[in-house]
Amino acid sequence: MTPLLRFLTRRVLHSLVVLFGVLVLVFALVHLVPGDPVRIALGTRYTPEAYEALRTASGLDRPLLQQFLGYVGSAVRGDLGVSFRNGDPVTVTLLERLPATVSLGLVGIVIALLIAIPLGVFSALREGRLSDGIIRVTSQFGVSVPDFWMGILLIGLFSTTLGWLPTSGYRPLFDDPAGWLRHIVLPGLTVGLVAGAIMTRYVRSAVLEVASMGYVRTARSKGLSPGVVTRRHVMRNALVPILTITGIQLATILGGVIVVEVVFAWPGLGRLVFNAVSARDYPLIQGAVLLIAVLFLLINLLVDVLYAVVDPRIRLS
Amino acid sequence: MRMGRRAVAVCAALVLLLASCATGNRVDLGGGASSNLIAGIAGEPDQLDPHKTTAYFSFEVLENVFDTLVEPDAQLRMQPALAQSWETAPDQLSWTFHLRPGVKFHDGRPLTADDVVYSYRRIIDEKLANVDKFSAVTEVSAPDPATVVINLSRPTPNLLTNLGGFKGMAIVQRENVESGAVATDPVGTGPFAFAGAKSGDSITLSANPDYWGGAPQITGVTYRFISEPSTALSALQAGEIDWTDSVPTQRVAQLRGDDSIRLEVTPSNDYWYLALNQAREPWNDVRVRRAIAYGIDRPSILTATSYGTAAANQLAIPEGNPWFTPYDRYRFDLDESRKLLQEAGTEPGELDMLVTNEYPETITAAQIVAANLAPLGFTVRIRTVDFATWLDEQNHGNFDMLMMGWLGNIDPDDFYYAQHHTDGTSNAQKFSDPEVDRLLDAGRVETDPQARHDIYARAATRIADEVSYIFLYNPSVIQAWNPDLSGYEARRDGAIRFRAARFGDT
Numbered sequence: 001m002t003p004l005l006r007f008l009t010r011r012v013l014h015s016l017v018v019l020f021g022v023l024v025l026v027f028a029l030v031h032l033v034p035g036d037p038v039r040i041a042l043g044t045r046y047t048p049e050a051y052e053a054l055r056t057a058s059g060l061d062r063p064l065l066q067q068f069l070g071y072v073g074s075a076v077r078g079d080l081g082v083s084f085r086n087g088d089p090v091t092v093t094l095l096e097r098l099p100a101t102v103s104l105g106l107v108g109i110v111i112a113l114l115i116a117i118p119l120g121v122f123s124a125l126r127e128g129r130l131s132d133g134i135i136r137v138t139s140q141f142g143v144s145v146p147d148f149w150m151g152i153l154l155i156g157l158f159s160t161t162l163g164w165l166p167t168s169g170y171r172p173l174f175d176d177p178a179g180w181l182r183h184i185v186l187p188g189l190t191v192g193l194v195a196g197a198i199m200t201r202y203v204r205s206a207v208l209e210v211a212s213m214g215y216v217r218t219a220r221s222k223g224l225s226p227g228v229v230t231r232r233h234v235m236r237n238a239l240v241p242i243l244t245i246t247g248i249q250l251a252t253i254l255g256g257v258i259v260v261e262v263v264f265a266w267p268g269l270g271r272l273v274f275n276a277v278s279a280r281d282y283p284l285i286q287g288a289v290l291l292i293a294v295l296f297l298l299i300n301l302l303v304d305v306l307y308a309v310v311d312p313r314i315r316l317s
Numbered sequence: 318m319r320m321g322r323r324a325v326a327v328c329a330a331l332v333l334l335l336a337s338c339a340t341g342n343r344v345d346l347g348g349g350a351s352s353n354l355i356a357g358i359a360g361e362p363d364q365l366d367p368h369k370t371t372a373y374f375s376f377e378v379l380e381n382v383f384d385t386l387v388e389p390d391a392q393l394r395m396q397p398a399l400a401q402s403w404e405t406a407p408d409q410l411s412w413t414f415h416l417r418p419g420v421k422f423h424d425g426r427p428l429t430a431d432d433v434v435y436s437y438r439r440i441i442d443e444k445l446a447n448v449d450k451f452s453a454v455t456e457v458s459a460p461d462p463a464t465v466v467i468n469l470s471r472p473t474p475n476l477l478t479n480l481g482g483f484k485g486m487a488i489v490q491r492e493n494v495e496s497g498a499v500a501t502d503p504v505g506t507g508p509f510a511f512a513g514a515k516s517g518d519s520i521t522l523s524a525n526p527d528y529w530g531g532a533p534q535i536t537g538v539t540y541r542f543i544s545e546p547s548t549a550l551s552a553l554q555a556g557e558i559d560w561t562d563s564v565p566t567q568r569v570a571q572l573r574g575d576d577s578i579r580l581e582v583t584p585s586n587d588y589w590y591l592a593l594n595q596a597r598e599p600w601n602d603v604r605v606r607r608a609i610a611y612g613i614d615r616p617s618i619l620t621a622t623s624y625g626t627a628a629a630n631q632l633a634i635p636e637g638n639p640w641f642t643p644y645d646r647y648r649f650d651l652d653e654s655r656k657l658l659q660e661a662g663t664e665p666g667e668l669d670m671l672v673t674n675e676y677p678e679t680i681t682a683a684q685i686v687a688a689n690l691a692p693l694g695f696t697v698r699i700r701t702v703d704f705a706t707w708l709d710e711q712n713h714g715n716f717d718m719l720m721m722g723w724l725g726n727i728d729p730d731d732f733y734y735a736q737h738h739t740d741g742t743s744n745a746q747k748f749s750d751p752e753v754d755r756l757l758d759a760g761r762v763e764t765d766p767q768a769r770h771d772i773y774a775r776a777a778t779r780i781a782d783e784v785s786y787i788f789l790y791n792p793s794v795i796q797a798w799n800p801d802l803s804g805y806e807a808r809r810d811g812a813i814r815f816r817a818a819r820f821g822d823t
Contacts, residue, residue: 034702034705034706034709034710035703035704035705035706035708035709036705036708036709037705039705039708039709039712040704040705040708041363041369041371047444047448047449047742048742049444049448050444050445050446050448052444053443053444053445085363085364086363086364086365086366086500086501087364087497087500087501088500088501093516096515096516096517097516097517100517100518148545152545152547152548155547155548155551156551159551159552159555160551160554160555163555166552166555166557167548167551167552167555167557168541168543168548168551168552168557169518169519169541169557170518262544262545263545263548264548265518265541265542265543265544265545265548266517267515267516267517267518267542268517271517271544272516272517275360275361275363277703278675278703278704278705279363279705280705
């Protein structure tokens with residue numbers, strides 16, 4: 001086996017253990033949290049007869065262990081059960097929501113990188129000067145502005161005032177590429193600006209740390225041009241911490257940026273999970289958390305592989 | 318910084334490209350009559366089975382997909398719908414309904430009396446959420462395909478309201494239910510047929526050309542789920558949607574002067590109330606409950622929760638409604654409160670107030686109540702929980718005071734019996750008063766309209782005098798739409814009916 005293949009095999013096995021752990025935790029948590037799914041499904045129009053009838057129909061009267069084993073059994077076969085609010089297969093619902101979430105995550109992270117890398121590097125190279133100060137203050141501002149406020153401001157400017165972009169909604173990329181682009185700009189920008197502001201600060205400190213290394217001084221004293229020093233010696237080495245924070249940010253966005261989804265009426269995973277928790281829709285909560293865990297594991301795996309690509313000293317084995 | 322300049326150029330080109338793409342939200346095929354209506358609603362329906370859902374978002378859609386035997390008009394009087402006429406036996410224990418001929422389900426199958434029987438039996442036999450509406454029903458039968466007979470154990474003057482007050486009593490199709498599709502792909506007889514849904518995004522209905530009330534003039538309705546009110550308003554102002562009820566309350570005053578949208582603020586029959594847990598001391602003493610009723614500043618609560626759009630009311634039902642009873646016993650009077658507390662010999666202490674973030678007005682009001690009651694010596698502990706937990710806590714009687722609302726109230730039996738009768742299923746505050754019980758039992762079976770009216774006026778007054786609930790206010794139905802949209806009106810029961818909607822003046 002090649003080192004990469006061996007690495008992947010080991011990671012997949014690890015991931016399965018982690019996933020099982022996630023499953024046990026989520027199952028325990030949703031059942032421990034106060035709030036009865038049957039009670040909330042009936043709302044204020046409650047009668048004891050209706051309550052018992054719905055409880056039996058949902059299978060919630062069975063012993064907990066039996067419910068759990070049944071769930072794991074079908075999850076292994078890819079069947080995450082059916083939502084007990086509308087009877088929809090959870091797997092189908094999750095797959096329906098995934099494209100919107102992945103779109104927003106990727107566009108958001110690209111915008112964040114487009115902001116963070118130039119600004120962070122620039123800021124670090126001019127440490128202590130006025131331009132560094134301005135970038136630091138601006139990024140602090142970006143970190144502090146609540147994303148719902150940023151979203152409302154962007155809608156006010158680009159939709160209501162200028163009329164350039166739609167206020168809200170989502171179009172699938174493959175059905176309507178132009179519509180997809182028009183609809184994703186504002187939420188993508190909101191996510192990207194916030195993540196970009198956070199990442200700018202990481203990029204700046206990563207670059208600063210590398211720039212103070214001996215080999216950078218050596219490179220400079222060899223007479224290499226500042227551009228070459230920055231690209232080959234500083235950036236290359238600063239990439240590892242930047243990759244780490246990028247992975248974390250991307251995973252966070254994919255896990256659901258609920259506020260942005262609410263402001264832009266975006267059909268992502270965040271709102272789905274929020275509604276599922278409010279309704280105590282156990283199968284849907286479990287399925288969504290499982291999916292988010294899988295996304296986290298995949299991104300971590302990707303980041304680990306990329307570490308080895310950018311820095312050959314890091315060995316996958 | 319060559320890279321920087323290129324990036325700016327790319328961005329500028331991108332913005333231009335985006336700006337040049339057509340907005341193209343509504344496909345207008347020429348002539349206002351052929352348009353699709355886009356409605357912005359504040360949340361996603363949990364499911365579309367009218368007998369099982371309890372979510373208002375679901376009913377905003379289902380109102381246009383399903384029919385009931387009878388239905389409320391704008392004044393909330395019951396009018397023929399799937400039933401064209403009906404008669405009552407002399408003993409009031411049997412009602413015969415004659416179905417409208419020629420009604421078809423959206424899949425083309427004709428509606429028969431069996432469907433009505435099936436729908437009602439489903440609610441009764443499976444004990445679904447609205448089973449209490451049939452508490453007096455002993456038998457539902459179909460002697461022929463055009464006739465439905467309902468037998469009762471006691472006279473039920475509000476049977477029509479029970480059968481048609483809202484679409485939770487809709488006539489469903491057996492095949493649609495038995496295949497399990499009704500929750501996600503419902504088949505009804507209403508003015509619009511379900512056409513499709515995108516999870517988290519929208520639901521689309523298409524016009525039913527065979528609708529018994531006449532084919533709609535619009536081609537369909539798309540409901541978009543826009544929970545942030547400021548986004549919904551921006552979308553309306555930008556022309557992306559035609560109608561919304563997700564309007565930021567704090568902007569109502571400003572929007573009244575805006576000609577670019579039509580804003581409607583209609584007093585509703587919904588009401589909000591406070592309730593004290595009478596299974597606990599000292600709230601079992603009516604003097605203490607009255608002390609609280611005098612101790613709260615209602616106008617402040619109303620202003621803070623609704624920005625002045627609601628109507629103050631010390632009983633459930635607002636003016637302009639047949640069940641309205643004038644009543645103004647309580648005012649903000651701390652001296653009166655102190656006197657009552659002294660009479661009762663109660664030493665004010667902690668008060669556990671249960672509120673939920675599902676309804677932010679309960680949190681706002683709780684803060685005012687806490688400030689109001691502090692001078693009396695009460696320490697109000699505000700406990701904010703999610704709605705599932707709230708329902709649990711309410712159910713287990715784990716609270717001193719709570720705030721909640723009742724929606725879509727038409728007949729007083731519906732909104733008084735369950736809440737204030739000793740055996741009521743929603744009497745979480747454990748109120749028990751023999752006089753109120755007697756009146757509510759009598760009102761249920763009284764068939765003379767005037768006598769019934771008087772019974773409920775007495776019951777309502779006594780409920781407030783004995784402080785089963787501290788009624789606060791009736792919120793308004795607040796909706797905004799494109800001024801080009803006509804044939805639509807905001808209704809006080811909150812039912813959203815697009816059957817007569819059209820664009821332009823055609």
